[in-house]
Amino acid sequence: METITKTSHGRTLRTEEMVINMGPQHPSTHGVLRLELVVDGEIVIDVIPHIGYLHRCFEKHSEQMTNYQQVIPYVDRMDYVASMNSELSFAIAAEKLLKIQIPERVDYIRVIMCELQRIASHLIAIGTYGIDIGAFTPFLFCFRDRERILDLFEMTCGARLLYNYIWIGGLSHDLPQQFIPTLKEFIVDFRKNIKELNDLLSFNHIFIKRTANIGVLPADVAINYGCSGPMLRGSGVKWDLRKDEPYSVYNKFDFEVCVGKGEVGTLGDCWDRYIVRVDEMEQSLRIIEQAIQTLPEGNVQSAVPKRIRPNPGEAYARAESPRGELGFYIMSDGTGTPYRIKARSPAFVNLSIISEISRGCMIADLCAITGSVDIVLGEVDR
Amino acid sequence: MIDWILTQFPDSILGYIIICAVPLLFILPYALVTIYLEMKMSAHMQDRVAYMRTGWHGTLQPFADILKLLQKEDIIPTAADKFLFILAPYIVFIGTYATFAVLPFTSSYIGSDLDLGLFYLVAVSSLVVVGILMSGWASNNKWSLFGALRSAAQIVSYEIPTALVLLSIVMIAGTMNMQQLSQLQSGGISDWYIFGGPFPIVKKLLLLPLMFILFLVQLTASMAEVNRTPFDIPEAESELVQGYNTEYSGMKFAIFYLAEYANLFAVSAITVVAFFGGWGSPFGSFMSGGVWDLFWFVLKGMFFVSINIWLRWTLPRLRVDQLMYVSWKVLTPFALVCMILIGYILVAF
Numbered sequence: 001m002e003t004i005t006k007t008s009h010g011r012t013l014r015t016e017e018m019v020i021n022m023g024p025q026h027p028s029t030h031g032v033l034r035l036e037l038v039v040d041g042e043i044v045i046d047v048i049p050h051i052g053y054l055h056r057c058f059e060k061h062s063e064q065m066t067n068y069q070q071v072i073p074y075v076d077r078m079d080y081v082a083s084m085n086s087e088l089s090f091a092i093a094a095e096k097l098l099k100i101q102i103p104e105r106v107d108y109i110r111v112i113m114c115e116l117q118r119i120a121s122h123l124i125a126i127g128t129y130g131i132d133i134g135a136f137t138p139f140l141f142c143f144r145d146r147e148r149i150l151d152l153f154e155m156t157c158g159a160r161l162l163y164n165y166i167w168i169g170g171l172s173h174d175l176p177q178q179f180i181p182t183l184k185e186f187i188v189d190f191r192k193n194i195k196e197l198n199d200l201l202s203f204n205h206i207f208i209k210r211t212a213n214i215g216v217l218p219a220d221v222a223i224n225y226g227c228s229g230p231m232l233r234g235s236g237v238k239w240d241l242r243k244d245e246p247y248s249v250y251n252k253f254d255f256e257v258c259v260g261k262g263e264v265g266t267l268g269d270c271w272d273r274y275i276v277r278v279d280e281m282e283q284s285l286r287i288i289e290q291a292i293q294t295l296p297e298g299n300v301q302s303a304v305p306k307r308i309r310p311n312p313g314e315a316y317a318r319a320e321s322p323r324g325e326l327g328f329y330i331m332s333d334g335t336g337t338p339y340r341i342k343a344r345s346p347a348f349v350n351l352s353i354i355s356e357i358s359r360g361c362m363i364a365d366l367c368a369i370t371g372s373v374d375i376v377l378g379e380v381d382r
Numbered sequence: 383m384i385d386w387i388l389t390q391f392p393d394s395i396l397g398y399i400i401i402c403a404v405p406l407l408f409i410l411p412y413a414l415v416t417i418y419l420e421m422k423m424s425a426h427m428q429d430r431v432a433y434m435r436t437g438w439h440g441t442l443q444p445f446a447d448i449l450k451l452l453q454k455e456d457i458i459p460t461a462a463d464k465f466l467f468i469l470a471p472y473i474v475f476i477g478t479y480a481t482f483a484v485l486p487f488t489s490s491y492i493g494s495d496l497d498l499g500l501f502y503l504v505a506v507s508s509l510v511v512v513g514i515l516m517s518g519w520a521s522n523n524k525w526s527l528f529g530a531l532r533s534a535a536q537i538v539s540y541e542i543p544t545a546l547v548l549l550s551i552v553m554i555a556g557t558m559n560m561q562q563l564s565q566l567q568s569g570g571i572s573d574w575y576i577f578g579g580p581f582p583i584v585k586k587l588l589l590l591p592l593m594f595i596l597f598l599v600q601l602t603a604s605m606a607e608v609n610r611t612p613f614d615i616p617e618a619e620s621e622l623v624q625g626y627n628t629e630y631s632g633m634k635f636a637i638f639y640l641a642e643y644a645n646l647f648a649v650s651a652i653t654v655v656a657f658f659g660g661w662g663s664p665f666g667s668f669m670s671g672g673v674w675d676l677f678w679f680v681l682k683g684m685f686f687v688s689i690n691i692w693l694r695w696t697l698p699r700l701r702v703d704q705l706m707y708v709s710w711k712v713l714t715p716f717a718l719v720c721m722i723l724i725g726y727i728l729v730a731f
Contacts, residue, residue, distance in 0.1 A: 020524045027623060042528075042702055134611055134699025140428040206612055206698045363528070364701045367621050 031377030212265030229324025477509030529625025564660025
């Protein structure tokens with residue numbers, strides 16, 4: 001691509017493009033993503049994402065495990081800011097393969113944990129997005145709230161990031177006594193903090209100027225690329241697996257699927273994707289409130305199989321992670337070792353959209369776009 | 383004070399060197415205080431406590447930071463243009479430091495009592511751009527180059543509204559001498575130009591709204607000139623890593639850092655002299671003269687430094703084109719219209 005511009009003197013001025021690497025060590029690529037940019041001054045002409053810097057052979061590792069339960073810590077390390085959701089996704093796939101019924105209390109606790117994790121993950125997405133745009137303070141406000149969620153997790157299972165909490169057929173620990181009261185306090189405080197966040201960042205004039213009408217992703221393109229989660233909903237498509245294909249006990253709760261409405265700009269721009277995440281946190285709080293009100297009694301480990309040896313066959317289950325549709329395909333040959341595990345990772349699929357929507361934008365916009373996709377490289381590369 | 387120093391060292395260049403070094407007595411402690419202030423202010427805005435372990439509430443931390451920078455290895459990239467790379471930080475610092483020559487710290491001390499004080503200020507502060515461009519180019523790093531080019535475009539654009547604002551002040555005051563400017567406003571808070579200046583009541587009321595607009599223009603433009611959020615695009619850390627000073631380390635980086643903080647005070651001081659009475663006490667002759675002058679000048683200066691810090695930790699960053707938009711299509715027209723109206727008021731009343 002060669003730009004030829006005529007100057008006022010009639011002479012031609014050829015401006016050359018520059019190839020520049022953004023990443024793998026760059027503050028706004030959220031990990032070790034490398035974007036190869038072709039730029040003409042500040043204008044981005046082409047973006048080529050290069051991935052694989054964090055590839056840890058998750059799928060191959062899983063095939064060497066002697067027990068299905070041993071896969072769960074590896075699943076944790078895929079999407080390390082939303083481990084609970086990955087665990088749930090894998091657990092329901094394995095349970096589908098094993099055809100086991102789990103106690104209702106387990107399902108309820110799983111939903112509470114996953115929704116808390118969704119809030120924690122969205123808080124990171126929102127906070128780091130603020131940094132991408134140049135606002136540092138909202139990031140720390142978000143981390144202050146996330147800290148309390150991590151404290152709740154720590155109280156329950158002792159880990160703050162990689163839990164190994166949701167087991168196939170059950171949970172590693174029951175909820176501690178102090179959990180529900182602490183959680184209730186958190187919900188009350190967090191509602192106020194969402195409002196504060198909206199005042200500080202979401203409806204900040206500069207923030208809107210920076211994100212509205214940037215990186216517009218039309219609904220049909222989003223569907224064609226297979227986007228899911230807030231990426232898809234930001235474009236106005238009402239698709240949420242919790243509602244459209246209820247797994248676990250999500251069909252028992254009343255909540256709304258948040259979609260982008262193009263309030264401040266075009267439908268499907270960065271701001272829409274951002275605000276979908278903010279709204280989803282409120283919906284997650286609603287689900288948690290309902291779940292703790294109707295939490296049944298029971299033993300969380302009664303259904304955990306002593307030995308997992310599924311019949312030969314295959315199963316695919318998917319669940320809504322904070323980043324979108326996270327699916328696990330498990331194939332069994334009748335032994336205790338999974339024959340093949342394949343993960344369908346939402347971040348990987350969402351990432352593929354970057355070069356499509358960021359041609360012709362400016363370098364600063366590219367940071368806004370990558371931030372709004374909310375990738376976790378651990379999950380992209382696996 | 384200057385005469386006194388010169389008489390101590392008759393017929394010697396030493397006297398002049400000492401005079402040149404006097405602002406350093408202010409800049410170095412000021413930089414330490416401001417680093418501490420910025421860290422503590424940002425921390426308290428963000429529900430943190432910042433450093434607490436070095437000394438009482440971390441008061442010794444700025445010293446530790448400087449010591450660390452002094453000890454650090456001074457790396458010059460192999461492919462860098464060595465001469466320009468070494469020269470750049472000093473040019474940036476000289477550009478900033480030269481402005482301190484005409485800042486009227488007290489009614490009796492000013493480095494150089496130039497009649498063209500304001501003009502000199504606008505002129506030398508442009509020197510910073512040269513240094514920044516040099517550093518970006520010499521680093522041989524594409525991101526640094528981006529930062530340098532952005533910075534050049536930004537500082538050049540924002541000098542125009544600043545110059546227009548200062549020109550309006552010159553029209554009202556009839557002098558470019560910084561000391562005389564302060565002298566004119568020394569009759570207490572109501573004589574400050576932000577409140578219309580030392581004029582009869584009708585003229586004062588007419589000037590007041592215009593002065594307020596000019597003040598906002600000056601505040602915004604000065605923020606852009608020191609490259610701080612929301613105008614920190616030359617060193618936008620999430621886009622350009624660190625901008626023009628990415629490749630710098632050790633003492634050279636410290637000099638960039640020092641220049642940034644010194645510049646922060648310099649632009650605040652310009653605002654203070656132009657609108658807030660310079661070293662003048664807000665109570666007229668009460669609490670004025672001698673050390674009080676210095677106290678008021680530094681207090682007012684630090685007030686604007688704090689505003690800069692406060693905004694930095696609150697607002698997101700603008701994009702390059704939006705930044706240009708603010709300068710050319712918002713600030714410049716406003717300043718221009720205000721200037722014309724002021725001219726009319728001055729002629730008519």
